[in-house]
Amino acid sequence: xxxxxxxxxxxxxxxxxxxxxxxxxxxxxxxxxxxxxxxxxxxxxxxxxxxxxxxxxxxxxxxxxxxxxxxxxxxxxxxxxxxxxxxxxxxxxxxxxxxxxxxxxxxxxxxxxxxxxxxxxxxxxxxxxxxxxxxxxxxxxxxxxxxxxxxxxxxxxxxxxxxxxxxxxxxxxxxxxxxxxxxxxxxxxxxxxxxxxxxxxxxxxxxxxxxxxxxxxxxxxxxxxxxxxxxxxxxxxxxxxxxxxxxxxxxxxxxxxxxxxxxxxxxxxxxxxxxxxxxxxxxxxxxxxxxxxxxxxxxxxxxxxxxxxxxx
Numbered sequence: 001x002x003x004x005x006x007x008x009x010x011x012x013x014x015x016x017x018x019x020x021x022x023x024x025x026x027x028x029x030x031x032x033x034x035x036x037x038x039x040x041x042x043x044x045x046x047x048x049x050x051x052x053x054x055x056x057x058x059x060x061x062x063x064x065x066x067x068x069x070x071x072x073x074x075x076x077x078x079x080x081x082x083x084x085x086x087x088x089x090x091x092x093x094x095x096x097x098x099x100x101x102x103x104x105x106x107x108x109x110x111x112x113x114x115x116x117x118x119x120x121x122x123x124x125x126x127x128x129x130x131x132x133x134x135x136x137x138x139x140x141x142x143x144x145x146x147x148x149x150x151x152x153x154x155x156x157x158x159x160x161x162x163x164x165x166x167x168x169x170x171x172x173x174x175x176x177x178x179x180x181x182x183x184x185x186x187x188x189x190x191x192x193x194x195x196x197x198x199x200x201x202x203x204x205x206x207x208x209x210x211x212x213x214x215x216x217x218x219x220x221x222x223x224x225x226x227x228x229x230x231x232x233x234x235x236x237x238x239x240x241x242x243x244x245x246x247x248x249x250x251x252x253x254x255x256x257x258x259x260x261x262x263x264x265x266x267x268x269x270x271x272x273x274x275x276x277x278x279x280x281x282x283x284x285x286x287x288x289x290x291x292x293x294x295x296x297x298x299x300x301x302x303x304x305x306x307x308x309x310x311x312x
Contacts, residue, residue: 008091010083014070016090018053018060021071024126024174025078026133029053041065043077089125114180115151116169119161122147127160130174135284136205144188144205152178162186162201162223170201170225185229188221193241195220196270199227199248203280207246210284219244230256234263243267248279 008016019029019037029037030049041051041062050063061068067077075086122128122142131141141160148161148171159171159178166184171177186201196219198204204223220240224230227247237243243266247253253271260267274283284290 008087010072010087013072013075013087013090015058016071017055018058018071018074019055021090022053025129026174042074091124113152114169114171114178116161116180117149117151117156120147120149122160124158127158127173130160130172133285134202134281135290136202136209136281140205140208144201144208150178150180152176162225164225172202179225183226185225185233186223190218190220192219194218194244195222195237195240195242196244196246197222197224197230197237198246199224199253199279200281201225203246206281206284210290227252227256230260237267238264241266244270246270246273246280249274249277253279 027039027042029039031038035054035056037053037055038049039051040046040049041064043062044064046064053060059068059070060074072083072086075090076083079086079089122145124147127147128138131138146161147158148169149156149158150171159173159176162170164184164186166182168182168184169180201223204221245257245260245267247256249271257269257271261269274280277283277287
């Protein structure tokens with residue numbers, strides 16, 4: 001499909017809900033008094049909140065620097081860029097979500113309630129920021145993921161989409177952890193004798209961050225997208241010479257590893273790499289030993305770079 005990049009006009013940007021937009025950027029009010037939302041200034045360091053958004057007027061004012069205005073004015077200062085560049089950065093998630101909604105962080109996966117409306121090249125600034133927080137370089141994410149616009153709970157949202165083999169999609173953002181039907185595994189086949197199995201796609205992306213480029217074609221990859229699929233693909237896994245398991249370091253993941261190790265000697269427990277952390281992505285984000293992997297070693301000449309992003 002042909003990718004389309006979204007662009008906001010100045011008028012559209014000015015009408016966007018500033019409280020909601022700052023929440024997407026990771027800033028929450030310290031206190032709320034009627035229509036006034038008070039923040040520690042996103043534009044500078046301070047201990048006493050002096051940055052105010054009046055939600056009725058949809059305007060901001062920073063008492064520390066004596067400046068204020070609309071969202072475009074804020075974007076120019078926040079990103080230290082031109083108006084045109086600020087509009088590019090603001091394009092995406094914000095324009096379709098005018099009302100602020102509290103994050104869903106329970107980890108529950110919702111099925112049958114998601115309607116995928118469209119898919120794009122992964123480019124929205126809030127999603128790029130989310131990737132940065134999870135230490136995934138954009139060049140790796142865009143190789144395997146796309147940006148999806150979807151309906152959920154009678155609202156329209158944007159998220160990072162990761163397609164499964166059945167046509168369903170895993171969706172992640174700061175606000176949601178969701179799955180569209182049908183639910184299934186994702187396979188990346190290179191005709192190899194070895195396979196690496198990951199519980200979630202952010203663990204797979206994390207592995208792509210730390211993987212030397214010359215080792216990529218030496219294995220096939222399976223992302224379960226749900227631990228429940230491990231037993232179902234047992235016959236497929238048995239066809240490989242070696243099976244490396246990168247599952248979560250929790251009770252469910254540990255029990256699944258114990259089961260798989262009984263299936264044969266070709267099964268290997270790789271979770272020791274990130275022992276003490278919840279999963280591979282948690283290790284990549286928080287481990288001092290993972291700092292050297294923060295920049296991708298996969299160059300544009302690697303085999304996978306020639307494949308298109310995984311769009312719907």
